[in-house]
Each structure stands twice: as structure tokens, then as C-alpha cells.
Amino acid sequence: MNLFQKTLPCIFLLSVIIISQVFLANESLAFSNDKQTILITGANRGIGLALAEKFKNEGYNVIATTRKMEKAKALSKLGVQVEILDITNQQSVNTLRDKLKNQQIDILLNNAGVGGHSTREFKDLDIDRLGKIFAVNSLGALRMSQAFIPNLDKGSKKLIASISSRMGSITENGSGGAMGYRASKTALNSFNKSLSLEFAKQGFSFVVLHPGWVKTDMTSEEATYSTEESAANLFKVISELDKQDNGKFYDLHGKSVAW
Numbered sequence: 001m002n003l004f005q006k007t008l009p010c011i012f013l014l015s016v017i018i019i020s021q022v023f024l025a026n027e028s029l030a031f032s033n034d035k036q037t038i039l040i041t042g043a044n045r046g047i048g049l050a051l052a053e054k055f056k057n058e059g060y061n062v063i064a065t066t067r068k069m070e071k072a073k074a075l076s077k078l079g080v081q082v083e084i085l086d087i088t089n090q091q092s093v094n095t096l097r098d099k100l101k102n103q104q105i106d107i108l109l110n111n112a113g114v115g116g117h118s119t120r121e122f123k124d125l126d127i128d129r130l131g132k133i134f135a136v137n138s139l140g141a142l143r144m145s146q147a148f149i150p151n152l153d154k155g156s157k158k159l160i161a162s163i164s165s166r167m168g169s170i171t172e173n174g175s176g177g178a179m180g181y182r183a184s185k186t187a188l189n190s191f192n193k194s195l196s197l198e199f200a201k202q203g204f205s206f207v208v209l210h211p212g213w214v215k216t217d218m219t220s221e222e223a224t225y226s227t228e229e230s231a232a233n234l235f236k237v238i239s240e241l242d243k244q245d246n247g248k249f250y251d252l253h254g255k256s257v258a259w
């Protein structure tokens with residue numbers, strides 16, 4: 001056996017090691033480029049801000065919106081992509097849609113919402129003021145879903161998750177009050193249920209979520225959860241959603257809520 005024949009097994013082994021190292025390096029590169037992208041509305045404070053932070057920390061590409069840049073200091077510090085958006089304004093929605101035209105989006109998270117006008121007695125209710133609540137909570141989220149369906153169609157998850165509220169459940173309404181807020185979330189739920197049927201064949205999932213009673217500007221310090229706790233639970237639920245969840249209403253623990 002000459003020297004070449006003796007060293008042939010070693011050369012073969014070395015080649016296998018080098019090729020597998022190159023292959024593994026390419027694999028890990030492909031994985032790091034494979035981040036999911038989420039678009040979150042109303043992310044400059046409250047639950048939206050905590051969700052932006054959680055998704056960013058979990059390795060997502062986060063596009064987070066604010067109505068005004070000067071209100072988004074905490075959001076900007078997260079190192080996410082911050083965009084201006086008022087969901088009640090079609091021009092504002094169109095501007096963001098055009099800016100993100102070729103961007104693949106895997107999840108649209110309709111979080112922006114308002115509490116709003118509520119009175120002890122029906123006679124004191126200023127019905128015209130309820131229009132603003134519907135404009136944000138129901139029609140604003142609907143506007144976003146319509147505008148971003150083409151981006152979601154490019155994505156792998158095709159998920160539109162909307163932060164609703166248990167207060168939008170007709171079945172669970174045992175105390176009345178907050179009529180505009182309740183109905184605005186009921187309308188949001190209804191829109192999503194209809195869309196879940198229309199887009200099921202295209203592989204989309206429309207899910208509405210109750211975030212719990214959370215300490216934010218909308219509520220009070222007496223609320224049950226911190227924004228971080230709510231966001232951590234919502235992250236777990238959202239990241240585990242699949243096509244079978246299309247048209248469902250869940251709370252932050254993944255339990256079904258009655259319509």
C-alpha cells in the first residue's frame with residue numbers, strides 16, 4: 001500500500017467534516033433569516049407596548065405603530081420598527097399599507113382600542129359619543145385587516161389576532177353598563193367571525209382574544225394583571241395558534257370565551 005492509499009481514509013473523513021460544517025453553517029444562517037414578522041397597532045403604551053417587547057424578545061421582527069412619534073419613546077427604545085398610524089383614518093392606513101407594500105407579514109395584531117364614554121343611567125348616555133368608540137375598536141381593526149390581507153397572504157402564518165374583550169361577549173354580559181364599549185367589541189367579534197369564514201379556504205386564521213383585566217391607562221391599579229403578565233400569556237396563546245383556531249374567541253390562558 002503506497003502513501004496515497006494509506007492517507008485516503010483520512011482525506012475522506014476530513015472532507016466529510018468540512019462539508020458538514022459548511023452545511024450546518026448555512027442551516028443556521030437560513031434559520032436566522034427565517035424570523036416571523038408581526039405588525040402590532042397601538043403599541044406606544046399599555047398592552048400593545050408589552051406585546052411589542054415580548055414578541056421582540058422572542059425573536060420576531062416587530063413592526064409597531066403609534067399615533068405620534070413623540071409618544072413612542074419607550075417603544076423606540078425596544079429597537080423595533082416604529083411606524084405612524086391612526087386606525088380611524090383611511091389615509092393613514094393606506095400610507096402604511098403602501099410603505100409596507102412588499103413586506104411579508106405573518107401576524108397582524110389589532111391591539112389599538114379605546115375605553116370611552118359610559119354612564120350610570122341610560123338617560124345620561126350621549127349616543128353620538130359612541131361613534132368614536134366604534135370608529136376605533138370595530139371599524140379601525142376592520143380597516144387594518146382589509147389593508148394588510150395582501151401582506152399576510154405572503155406570510156407563513158396568515159393570522160389576524162384582534163384584542164377584543166370578555167365585555168364583548170353577549171352570553172357573559174351579566175351586569176350591563178359600558179354599552180358602547182361592549183357593543184364595539186361585539187361588533188369586532190362579529191366582523192372577525194365573518195372573515196374567518198370568507199378566508200378559511202385561503203388558509204387565513206381570524207382569532208379574537210381577551211387580554212384579562214390589565215393595569216393600563218384604560219383601567220386602574222386594581223386590575224388583575226400587569227401588562228407584562230398579560231403579554232406573556234397572550235404571546236403563548238398567539239404563538240401556538242393554528243388553522244384549527246380560525247374563528248375562535250380565547251382568553252389570555254387559551255380558554256374559549258362564549259360569543
Ligand SMILES: NC(=O)c1ccc[n+]([C@@H]2O[C@H](COP(=O)([O-])OP(=O)(O)OC[C@H]3O[C@@H](n4cnc5c(N)ncnc54)[C@H](OP(=O)(O)O)[C@@H]3O)[C@@H](O)[C@H]2O)c1
Binds near residue numbers: 044045067068113215
Ligand atoms: N386593559 C384592560 O383591562 C383591557 C381589557 C380588555 C380588553 N382590552 C383591550 O386591549 C387593547 C389595549 O388596551 P390597553 O388597556 O393597553 O389601553 P391603553 O393603555 O389605553 O392603550 C391603547 C392604545 O391604543 C392606541 N390607540 C387609540 N386610538 C387609536 C387610533 N385611532 N389609532 C391608533 N392607535 C390608537 C393608543 O394610542 P395613543 O397613546 O395615541 O392614545 C394606545 O397606544 C384595547 O383594544 C382594549 O380595548 C383592555
